[in-house]
Amino acid sequence: MNTPPSDVSRVTCVGAGVIGGGWVAHFLARGYDVTAWDPAPDAPEKLRRLVDAAWPSLTRLGLAEGASPDRLRFAATLEEACAEAQFVQESAPEKLELKRGLLAELDAATPEGVVIASSTSGYPMTDMQTEAAHPERLLVGHPFNPPYLIPLVEVVGGERTDRSAVEWASRFYEAAGKSVITMERELPGFIANRLQEALWREALHMVANGEATVQEIDDSITEGPGLRWAFMGPCLTFALAGGEGGMGHMLDHFGPSLKSPWTRLEAPELDRALRDAMVAGCEEAAAGRSIADLVAERDRGVIDVLRATGRLPGEASA
Amino acid sequence: MNTPPSDVSRVTCVGAGVIGGGWVAHFLARGYDVTAWDPAPDAPEKLRRLVDAAWPSLTRLGLAEGASPDRLRFAATLEEACAEAQFVQESAPEKLELKRGLLAELDAATPEGVVIASSTSGYPMTDMQTEAAHPERLLVGHPFNPPYLIPLVEVVGGERTDRSAVEWASRFYEAAGKSVITMERELPGFIANRLQEALWREALHMVANGEATVQEIDDSITEGPGLRWAFMGPCLTFALAGGEGGMGHMLDHFGPSLKSPWTRLEAPELDRALRDAMVAGCEEAAAGRSIADLVAERDRGVIDVLRATGRLPGEASA
Structure with a gap:
């Protein structure tokens, strides 16, 4: 690991949808230089809109010294995005084959030893790190929506992940203002998603059977x-x-x-x-x-x- | 129904444990005269302790005009507790046979037409109203812990409950400051408990399998x-x-x-x-x-x- 966790100043976010864009907003607010990349043609514009929409909230939440939405750069290629990264957060669509290939590409484009984390909602890293040349630095850093407001990140490695990478990532996320649960073993859906997925599936059953409406389900929780x-x-x-x-x-x-x-x-x-x-x-x-x-x-x-x-x-x- | 829902001034709470005592505290804070009954020898003392412990919170929350912890009376018998009730809330232990018998006794002791609600966590009223002479006024009014702070009450009748009793109870709880979901049909566990029970069972599985600790489970939700x-x-x-x-x-x-x-x-x-x-x-x-x-x-x-x-x-x- 080249950079000590609390000395990181440049992070790369790959995938700029709701979750990836939320990570971008979070890292900008915490004072990092952020490089983003996403192959969608309208991605830069959508990302800018997301960051602009989030910024008033982030300002209320309290910005780190020097934090600015202007410290966001949109890279033209994946290789350019990763070339100088001190940490990479991948937030591509939730498709296993896509994640496998993308993580291998990110691994090839990112400087040696730099940790690459996936935002996957539930795939075990063991299943995603199969094609990468350096699987030891690949791990899961699972956030909650929106990543710029909800503190939790679940950190867990795969079978081929180095223990030191998991420890580095946990310390890095803490330095970046997140609340970290470091899991000792892989579990599909991690912890919080297993809990909320159980609740969500029960809710879907109730709607499917006409037992409760969406409004009743939501009210029953918030009240x-x-x-x-x-x-x-x-x-x-x-x-x-x-x-x-x-x-x-x-x-x-x-x-x-x-x-x-x-x-x-x-x-x-x-x-x-x-x-x-x-x-x-x-x-x-x-x-x-x-x-x-x-x-x-x-x-x-x-x-x-x-x-x-x-x-x-x-x-x-x- | 003798008393219009918003004119009720005297309520009876049967069972003075955590939930029953919480109802007592709620009704006192909303300005009702409350009569409590519970067969346990130490119930009056425990109830007084619970109300005293809750009162500072209830004061912060805002008391209704005239509300006072002194408007609580502990009855010596079930019959005395119910004799002048305008509404009865039953919060006995969660045992079906006990609830069946108790609801029949409450029905016999309570003035004609007065609604009797059970705090049951999940038994359908159809299964509980079998022994009562007037099942049409028995229904479920399921609160959340603590009932003096969490607004939700789920209201649902059984097969033999009058629709008018369900409507009366929903309006009464609203007048008493609760947030009401009136369910059209019986569903074991109602709505919120089904959702939280799914989450809870998944949590128990995780602990049983050594997949997560109690602390990790709690943190994963609160963070x-x-x-x-x-x-x-x-x-x-x-x-x-x-x-x-x-x-x-x-x-x-x-x-x-x-x-x-x-x-x-x-x-x-x-x-x-x-x-x-x-x-x-x-x-x-x-x-x-x-x-x-x-x-x-x-x-x-x-x-x-x-x-x-x-x-x-x-x-x-x-």
Whole structure:
């Protein structure tokens, strides 16, 4: 790895659609020189529109020193785009064959040792790095839409990826202002996408069967569990449904519901090992906070989110 | 129905655990006289503790005129609790046989025509109203934890429930400051719980298989999709992943992912009818807002939520 993660100043974004363009906006706002490339004829114009539309939000969010939308350059060719890159983010369409070939081309055009990350929504890098000459520097850096606002990046390598490249990428993304989960092993869909994909598939089943409308599905989340999930994850919020007994009591009480047809997804067997793993995991996540502390935190958070989104009763809506 | 929904002043809460106690706190804060009953010996003390712990939050949220924690009375018997009720909310433990018997008892003790709602997390009322003499006034009013902060209530009757009782309950909950989804048909788990249960089961599978830790699961939501779901539902946010093409483009692009093993839940067939239903549903939910409007709204919302929860880069954390 030529450049230490926090010394990187030039990044290349290949693919300038919604995700690739969002990465461009993010890196510009964090003060990088960004080179973009996308073979679509209207790509430069669309990218400029996306960056211009995002810039007021990025300004509200707080720009890094020296950040400017003028530090974006659109390259004429893939080779030109990669020639001086210190980091490459690939965000091409979600097609395995295309990703395989493109990653091999990027690998051939990018200076030795420079890390190349794919924004793929769920393909394992092991399946994508098959054609590249230097697979050891290819890894997944999976963002959420829009990458310039949602902090999460899931970082995971493939079977032929060097551990040092994964560590470099995690540190680089953190330096670039992202919130990183570094996964120890490949899992199709990674973590967050598996969770939201389960929810999404259930939603599609409901619409397909006429059980709920799109509006009801969206309202059921924004007026319900979505308010908690903005700041406290599903495990810790469910622990609070167990009252003073926490996750242990919650699982003992609601465990039988796992046999109920409350979703089309079959639940795992709630054996002692899983119960104890959930309880221990929640205790670890609570990091010393008592149930009462967490309840107070959740309540404060929900009120703050309701206020921030203009939904406090009696206050004018935003 | 004796009392018009917005004239109700006395409500009875049966079951004073986390959910029942949360309902008590909500109704007190909205200015009702609340009578509670729970057979557990330590219930009065636990309930008082819960209300006291919630009251500062409820005060921040804004109390209704005349609201006071002193307007709570703990009844000695179920019969006494229900004798003068204008509305009854049942929040007993999630056991079908127990709910069946309890609802029959509540029905016998409550004045004629007064609506009795169950907080059940997912049992259909058809299965719970079997033993009651007046099943026509029994329905589900399913809240989210904590009921005093999360607006959503899902209202749905059983086969033997009167349509007028369902309508009365929906109007009553709205008058009591809740956000109501009135379901046309019974569905195990209702809507929001089916969605969060799918996500939850996938999370349990991941922990059971050592694929992710509790902390990673929680972080993947709070740093990722959870930030959007606090104010924009999964359908509309996914529509924005389609860029200027919206939900149609998103489904055409990511549709093949539905065949990928990105969750253990099998997806429905994405045929023309489902595709068109999703596109039409999103257009309806957008209610005239363009994709650019929605992107601006999402961006503003995410920034507001990040700021409200102390996570704007460069700002001190809350």
